[in-house]
Amino acid sequence: MIPDVSKALTWLESHPDALNGIRRGIERETLRVTPEGQLAASGHPEILGKALTHPWITTDFAESLLEFITPVDPSIDHMLSFLTDIHRYVARNLGSERMWPMSMPCFINKEEDIVLAQYGSSNVGRFKTLYREGLKNRYGALMQTISGVHYNFSLPIDFWRAWAGVEDAESGKEQISAGYFRLIRNYYRFGWVIPYLFGASPAICSSFLNGRETNIPFERDGHMLYLPYATSLRLSDLGYTNKSQNDLGITFNNLPDYVTALKKAIHTPSPEFAKLCVKVDGHYRQLNANVLQIENELYAPIRPKRVTKGDESPSDALLRGGIEYIEVRSLDINPFTAIGVNAEQSRFLDLFLIWCVLADAPEMSSDELLCTRKNWNRVILEGRKPGQTIGIGCDTERQPLAKVGKELFADLQRVAEVLDSINGNKQYQQVCTKLVACFEDASLTYSAQVLEQMKEKGVGGFGRELSERYREQLSSEPLEVLTEEQLQQQVEASIKRQAAMETQDSMPGAIGFEEYLHLHAGC
Ligand SMILES: Nc1ncnc2c1ncn2[C@@H]1O[C@H](COP(=O)(O)OP(=O)(O)OP(=O)(O)O)[C@@H](O)[C@H]1O
Ligand SMILES: N[C@@H](CCC(=O)O)C(=O)O
Ligand SMILES: N[C@@H](CS)C(=O)O
Numbered sequence: 001m002i003p004d005v006s007k008a009l010t011w012l013e014s015h016p017d018a019l020n021g022i023r024r025g026i027e028r029e030t031l032r033v034t035p036e037g038q039l040a041a042s043g044h045p046e047i048l049g050k051a052l053t054h055p056w057i058t059t060d061f062a063e064s065l066l067e068f069i070t071p072v073d074p075s076i077d078h079m080l081s082f083l084t085d086i087h088r089y090v091a092r093n094l095g096s097e098r099m100w101p102m103s104m105p106c107f108i109n110k111e112e113d114i115v116l117a118q119y120g121s122s123n124v125g126r127f128k129t130l131y132r133e134g135l136k137n138r139y140g141a142l143m144q145t146i147s148g149v150h151y152n153f154s155l156p157i158d159f160w161r162a163w164a165g166v167e168d169a170e171s172g173k174e175q176i177s178a179g180y181f182r183l184i185r186n187y188y189r190f191g192w193v194i195p196y197l198f199g200a201s202p203a204i205c206s207s208f209l210n211g212r213e214t215n216i217p218f219e220r221d222g223h224m225l226y227l228p229y230a231t232s233l234r235l236s237d238l239g240y241t242n243k244s245q246n247d248l249g250i251t252f253n254n255l256p257d258y259v260t261a262l263k264k265a266i267h268t269p270s271p272e273f274a275k276l277c278v279k280v281d282g283h284y285r286q287l288n289a290n291v292l293q294i295e296n297e298l299y300a301p302i303r304p305k306r307v308t309k310g311d312e313s314p315s316d317a318l319l320r321g322g323i324e325y326i327e328v329r330s331l332d333i334n335p336f337t338a339i340g341v342n343a344e345q346s347r348f349l350d351l352f353l354i355w356c357v358l359a360d361a362p363e364m365s366s367d368e369l370l371c372t373r374k375n376w377n378r379v380i381l382e383g384r385k386p387g388q389t390i391g392i393g394c395d396t397e398r399q400p401l402a403k404v405g406k407e408l409f410a411d412l413q414r415v416a417e418v419l420d421s422i423n424g425n426k427q428y429q430q431v432c433t434k435l436v437a438c439f440e441d442a443s444l445t446y447s448a449q450v451l452e453q454m455k456e457k458g459v460g461g462f463g464r465e466l467s468e469r470y471r472e473q474l475s476s477e478p479l480e481v482l483t484e485e486q487l488q489q490q491v492e493a494s495i496k497r498q499a500a501m502e503t504q505d506s507m508p509g510a511i512g513f514e515e516y517l518h519l520h521a522g523c
Contacts, residue, residue: 008358021156029147031100049491052119059117061144085482091474098467114141122501123516134286154325173322180323186356192379199231200332229382231447287521338470384442405439
């Protein structure tokens with residue numbers, strides 16, 4: 001089932017320094033809720049600065065959906081301390097509100113209670129809110145209140161020098177992009193291991209269905225709907241996914257093909273979304289009626305990325321400099337930690353993503369990419385089922401999930417030994433030893449432990465208990481790597497930056513919103 005990676009692993013073992021300088025960044029989302037667990041009706045707290053311009057504290061879809069972003073960091077521990085300091089600062093400044101500690105929302109009485117994130121009167125600010133108006137009208141607001149953790153990852157240039165013989169990032173951008181596309185194709189083939197190990201949404205509150213029909217054979221326990229062997233309903237068709245995007249023809253074989261398909265999707269009118277109209281009685285309902293309003297709307301489990309310059313689009317940034325890093329979007333919020341993610345998950349992802357670069361990855365058509373969804377769905381809905389099997393590509397041949405998992409971890413152990421040799425400790429190997437046990441005993445997985453708690457306390461009860469515990473914990477802990485002054489300074493700077501943008505856009509001769517909309521989302 002898994003490719004023979006022994007040759008590449010032997011190469012890695014003789015080039016340990018190639019892994020010196022991995023860089024990472026985290027994006028974590030969380031809903032602001034009342035002490036009772038209800039969605040907070042308040043706006044984004046002024047004391048947290050402006051969501052439009054704050055580099056670390058912003059909002060995702062809704063005014064109550066916080067998003068925390070860490071700067072790119074070579075140290076896992078420093079990155080997580082930075083993320084924890086952001087949580088500490090926010091927890092101290094939320095008054096009686098708490099942060100919901102799980103991916104799936106619970107007590108949202110009606111969709112109308114979900115207020116779209118507001119970003120002020122600048123063209124960019126209005127554009128971002130209108131994008132969300134479009135998402136609401138297209139997919140419903142409830143789905144957009146699902147929270148996730150995104151893990152951003154890049155390998156050092158020394159890896160690409162040793163592995164691909166490049167001189168530098170600029171001249172080697174084609175080979176580096178090819179390497180990250182290799183990673184992405186293997187991620188589609190084997191990334192189901194992430195929900196298996198770390199999925200943390202095996203159940204939902206019945207209110208989340210919101211009257212929708214589903215053919216998922218849920219079991220019910222009070223207000224809780226669950227599947228006994230589910231791992232991540234967030235990644236299911238009921239969650240933060242969009243089946244209509246399956247026929248966009250997106251492939252991950254090379255940059256020109258990827259960008260062409262993505263640009264086609266944002267320029268192709270959608271008959272379904274045209275029915276929503278773009279402007280009714282002078283009010284916009286979406287940015288445009290295309291299949292995707294903008295590139296962000298492609299809800300892929302992993303994205304090739306490059307930091308954008310100015311107002312260039314994500315795909316134009318990729319065309320300019322090739323792939324700079326990748327964004328893993330399959331992590332549920334980890335409810336067992338106040339910050340939604342832990343060092344064990346970060347170290348596992350490092351191991352897995354390095355393995356994904358090293359392993360052979362034949363090119364895949366969009367249909368072959370779709371085939372991989374069968375394995376993901378099997379793990380998402382019943383990954384912990386005793387004797388569960390995993391398919392081989394599009395073929396019907398299947399092997400025991402436990403066997404495949406253990407084979408994968410035998411390779412990851414070798415990567416761990418290289419990383420530990422660089423760091424002078426055993427941390428990566430300890431992660432391997434702990435996690436591989438999950439294939440022998442599924443009760444050790446996050447989703448099994450979450451379901452056990454939810455059966456005892458209910459989804460809402462478990463969420464309320466944790467949100468209260470983390471509020472106490474975060475509010476009382478001292479800051480570690482940031483200072484109160486730095487956090488306050490960022491708040492003030494964000495306010496100034498937004499004011500400057502709004503002033504600039506209101507100057508005589510500045511382009512109006514209609515023109516801005518045409519330039520950035522025109523058909
Ligand atoms: N070279 C890199 N290697 C690893 N991580 C990176 C690299 N460059 C940036 N990152 C991380 O990627 C993340 C970018 O998140 P940010 O929300 O700022 O951008 P985005 O994901 O493109 O925005 P959006 O969520 O609106 O699409 C940050 O956590 C940052 O630390
Ligand atoms: N909230 C989505 C991500 C939103 C976005 O596309 O950034 C998630 O659960 O991962
Ligand atoms: N972050 C999500 C919801 S706003 C998106 O970009 O589509």
